[in-house]
Amino acid sequence: MSTVILKGNIIHTPTKEKFEIVPDGYLVSVDNEIRGIFTELPEKYAACPVTDYGDRLIIPGLCDMHLHAPQFVYRGLGLDLQLMDWLDTYAFPTEARFQDLSYAKIYYEAFADALAKNGTTRAVIFGTIHVPATELLMDILEEKHIGACVGKINMDTLSPDYLCETAEQSLRDTKQWILDTKNRYKYVKPAVTPRFIPTCSKELLEGLGQLARDFGLPVHSHQSEDIGEMQIVRERFPEYDNDGDVYDHFHLLTNQTVMAHFIYPTERELELVKERGVTIAHCPQSNGNVAAGIPPIRRMLNMGIKVGLGSDIAGGYSVCIFRAMAEAVYLSKLKWLESGKQDAFLTIPEAFYLGTRGGGQFFGKVGSFEPGFELDALVLDDAGFTTSADRLSLEERMERIIHLADDRNIVARYAAGEMA
Amino acid sequence: MSTVILKGNIIHTPTKEKFEIVPDGYLVSVDNEIRGIFTELPEKYAACPVTDYGDRLIIPGLCDMHLHAPQFVYRGLGLDLQLMDWLDTYAFPTEARFQDLSYAKIYYEAFADALAKNGTTRAVIFGTIHVPATELLMDILEEKHIGACVGKINMDTLSPDYLCETAEQSLRDTKQWILDTKNRYKYVKPAVTPRFIPTCSKELLEGLGQLARDFGLPVHSHQSEDIGEMQIVRERFPEYDNDGDVYDHFHLLTNQTVMAHFIYPTERELELVKERGVTIAHCPQSNGNVAAGIPPIRRMLNMGIKVGLGSDIAGGYSVCIFRAMAEAVYLSKLKWLESGKQDAFLTIPEAFYLGTRGGGQFFGKVGSFEPGFELDALVLDDAGFTTSADRLSLEERMERIIHLADDRNIVARYAAGEMA
Numbered sequence: 001m002s003t004v005i006l007k008g009n010i011i012h013t014p015t016k017e018k019f020e021i022v023p024d025g026y027l028v029s030v031d032n033e034i035r036g037i038f039t040e041l042p043e044k045y046a047a048c049p050v051t052d053y054g055d056r057l058i059i060p061g062l063c064d065m066h067l068h069a070p071q072f073v074y075r076g077l078g079l080d081l082q083l084m085d086w087l088d089t090y091a092f093p094t095e096a097r098f099q100d101l102s103y104a105k106i107y108y109e110a111f112a113d114a115l116a117k118n119g120t121t122r123a124v125i126f127g128t129i130h131v132p133a134t135e136l137l138m139d140i141l142e143e144k145h146i147g148a149c150v151g152k153i154n155m156d157t158l159s160p161d162y163l164c165e166t167a168e169q170s171l172r173d174t175k176q177w178i179l180d181t182k183n184r185y186k187y188v189k190p191a192v193t194p195r196f197i198p199t200c201s202k203e204l205l206e207g208l209g210q211l212a213r214d215f216g217l218p219v220h221s222h223q224s225e226d227i228g229e230m231q232i233v234r235e236r237f238p239e240y241d242n243d244g245d246v247y248d249h250f251h252l253l254t255n256q257t258v259m260a261h262f263i264y265p266t267e268r269e270l271e272l273v274k275e276r277g278v279t280i281a282h283c284p285q286s287n288g289n290v291a292a293g294i295p296p297i298r299r300m301l302n303m304g305i306k307v308g309l310g311s312d313i314a315g316g317y318s319v320c321i322f323r324a325m326a327e328a329v330y331l332s333k334l335k336w337l338e339s340g341k342q343d344a345f346l347t348i349p350e351a352f353y354l355g356t357r358g359g360g361q362f363f364g365k366v367g368s369f370e371p372g373f374e375l376d377a378l379v380l381d382d383a384g385f386t387t388s389a390d391r392l393s394l395e396e397r398m399e400r401i402i403h404l405a406d407d408r409n410i411v412a413r414y415a416a417g418e419m420a
Numbered sequence: 421m422s423t424v425i426l427k428g429n430i431i432h433t434p435t436k437e438k439f440e441i442v443p444d445g446y447l448v449s450v451d452n453e454i455r456g457i458f459t460e461l462p463e464k465y466a467a468c469p470v471t472d473y474g475d476r477l478i479i480p481g482l483c484d485m486h487l488h489a490p491q492f493v494y495r496g497l498g499l500d501l502q503l504m505d506w507l508d509t510y511a512f513p514t515e516a517r518f519q520d521l522s523y524a525k526i527y528y529e530a531f532a533d534a535l536a537k538n539g540t541t542r543a544v545i546f547g548t549i550h551v552p553a554t555e556l557l558m559d560i561l562e563e564k565h566i567g568a569c570v571g572k573i574n575m576d577t578l579s580p581d582y583l584c585e586t587a588e589q590s591l592r593d594t595k596q597w598i599l600d601t602k603n604r605y606k607y608v609k610p611a612v613t614p615r616f617i618p619t620c621s622k623e624l625l626e627g628l629g630q631l632a633r634d635f636g637l638p639v640h641s642h643q644s645e646d647i648g649e650m651q652i653v654r655e656r657f658p659e660y661d662n663d664g665d666v667y668d669h670f671h672l673l674t675n676q677t678v679m680a681h682f683i684y685p686t687e688r689e690l691e692l693v694k695e696r697g698v699t700i701a702h703c704p705q706s707n708g709n710v711a712a713g714i715p716p717i718r719r720m721l722n723m724g725i726k727v728g729l730g731s732d733i734a735g736g737y738s739v740c741i742f743r744a745m746a747e748a749v750y751l752s753k754l755k756w757l758e759s760g761k762q763d764a765f766l767t768i769p770e771a772f773y774l775g776t777r778g779g780g781q782f783f784g785k786v787g788s789f790e791p792g793f794e795l796d797a798l799v800l801d802d803a804g805f806t807t808s809a810d811r812l813s814l815e816e817r818m819e820r821i822i823h824l825a826d827d828r829n830i831v832a833r834y835a836a837g838e839m840a
Contacts, residue, residue, distance in 0.1 A: 073809075075823075077816050079746075079749060079823065080767040103809055106807050106808060106809045107807065285750075288751070289753065291754070291756055291757055291765065293757055294754070317824060318824070333708050333710075334708055336711055345500065348500045387530055390493075399499065403737040403738075
């Protein structure tokens with residue numbers, strides 16, 4: 001039995017309403033199953049070694065629910081271009097280069113290192129259309145102990161020639177890749193990943209829905225992100241007035257589905273997503289960068305829709321999910337104004353919940369320290385943010401970390417029950 | 421004669437339209453006056469020592485046009501409170517503590533260190549109402565070579581008792597403080613700093629306008645930031661329909677004035693600010709954090725209004741002006757949407773210009789490397805952002821730094837002609 005006991009100031013959000021904080025507590029996990037948080041170490045663990053992190057904070061690992069691994073190449077670039085110019089200048093030519101495995105290796109290593117260093121223990125990731133590079137990405141994530149759902153992506157229409165597959169080839173490659181990888185890893189698994197509706201024919205969407213069902217796999221894509229994108233979908237599928245019904249028609253909306261953005265949902269689409277148990281990946285940095293708009297996160301939370309946070313590299317430029325938490329609150333304040341002060345803005349505990357347990361529930365019992373949950377944890381050192389005159393509560397220290405932390409503040413990381 | 425010659429990849433924005441880039445160039449300054457950027461070192465400087473920064477980038481120092489030094493104490497805290505709760509919980513009680521000089525010393529040292537470390541070479545800063553603490557702040561900024569306009573602030577109405585002055589006392593203290601400090605420093609000078617119209621009586625505003633004129637001093641305050649604030653001003657001054665006319669009535673709008681925010685200007689107020697030569701401090705992080713709204717920066721630039729960037733600590737939580745550049749572009753994209761795609765969003769060179777030369781012009785010949793300008797410069801190391809496979813232009817490297825840099829990337833800093 002592998003018992004891990006961490007001592008420190010323990011902070012998590014079993015519910016989104018408030019932080020649960022145990023100062024100077026013991027977090028006990030046995031074989032990657034949390035047994036509890038204790039103020040005194042129970043007798044039965046007396047013989048087990050305790051890692052004492054002193055006055056540091058111990059929180060759940062961060063979950064990044066939507067990002068594009070190949071786009072790490074050009075994160076922080078072209079951010080004053082219009083979306084289509086940006087895709088043509090950066091996204092498509094870069095993704096094409098991932099047929100070269102030596103190129104892929106350089107960037108996928110850098111990408112996975114950046115996630116690990118920034119405290120992301122779980123992620124839902126787009127690769128490219130290329131199977132070998134996508135398998136390399138999965139190998140690298142496994143090696144760094146990042147629990148990830150990874151997609152070989154699919155696109156057979158409205159795409160540049162050099163990135164365009166036929167539906168038949170795309171489905172054949174995807175099926176073989178699923179067979180080859182679905183049981184290969186401990187931390188990583190394949191996800192069915194249509195790029196988005198505009199780049200997928202009906203035949204391809206049909207086949208991908210079938211593969212997701214046949215193999216019981218997660219699905220990952222973009223939904224109702226942008227007025228231009230939605231117009232294309234309306235023209236292709238005039239029988240539906242929203243993206244959700246199109247995905248649903250092809251059986252791609254399930255409780256194992258993650259959909260990014262969801263900025264302009266219809267009422268019907270909100271209900272559908274809730275009913276199917278879809279998780280929405282809210283990517284606040286990207287929403288502004290690509291000038292898409294502000295999603296109604298408060299409404300989704302009020303309805304009980306599952307929501308997590310995503311960096312959306314490289315629509316977002318920062319891989320840091322603390323940044324996404326801060327920016328989710330920021331953007332929700334602009335939404336509050338936009339809604340005539342109807343949609344209350346997010347609280348700090350809510351933002352924290354979204355970046356940990358909100359996304360984590362997609363992976364199972366992940367994202368908080370409740371009994372029975374997996375042990376994904378970060379140890380945070382905020383000494384650099386404080387002075388001798390500070391009298392901060394642990395909740396305030398946590399809020400400051402959300403706003404000011406970078407990789408330097410993450411001093412230890414545990415993934416799926418082990419130090420990583 | 422003190423000659424400084426820096427060699428590296430030199431980047432600046434003499435105009436806001438584009439970067440001017442000299443790869444592997446020589447930047448020459450004699451007695452804090454830039455003589456030029458050269459691709460070959462002119463013969464007459466052949467005997468002078470050259471500091472060779474290799475492949476690093478050399479850019480002008482950053483200008484932070486609006487921030488509150490005492491609020492550094494609680495940066496990153498209370499960011500899910502409503503504005504008035506936030507002021508009552510954090511701002512006012514904290515500012516009150518600055519009558520204790522030992523408390524002030526701890527935080528003002530930390531504040532000035534944070535500015536220096538993050539590449540801010542010039543700043544326009546609110547202190548508190550307390551003269552001794554404000555002088556201590558000025559001493560500390562001088563010691564760190566930060567070129568700053570600093571204000572003992574004034575408030576004699578609508579303020580908590582423990583922070584409220586009488587107009588008479590406030591004016592007497594302010595005059596004495598001006599006399600004591602106006603010639604004391606090389607880098608630092610006093611600025612007349614009414615907190616904002618709601619906390620200043622007519623008598624106080626009148627007196628401050630007189631002091632600014634008598635001593636030819638800069639003025640620093642907030643203008644048209646928030647609907648609630650503006651309503652108070654409309655009620656107090658029903659003869660004017662905007663904040664600008666009120667300030668102007670008291671002679672507080674001059675070409676030495678910095679006004680923060682300017683989110684809801686009237687047409688008349690835009691014209692007035694342009695005519696008077698006021699500099700607007702745009703604080704994008706704060707605009708969202710305090711749920712104030714999005715200022716029409718594109719319209720101001722089109723009109724030729726002077727605009728710089730501010731961190732607005734602690735309405736903003738990050739002191740880093742690179743962050744303000746990235747967020748100015750981000751916010752301008754949401755403004756583009758809000759304006760029905762009328763107000764074009766900011767470009768990267770424009771954002772860079774705002775954070776350097778746009779603010780810098782307030783201080784004189786500051787913010788770029790044009791001949792005759794002062795030498796404020798940063799040396800940037802971006803090696804951590806690149807891989808062996810990158811083929812980035814200098815412009816792309818600069819854009820990535822704007823989005824991803826933190827204090828680790830600033831490896832040297834020059835202020836007013838000297839290494840600082």
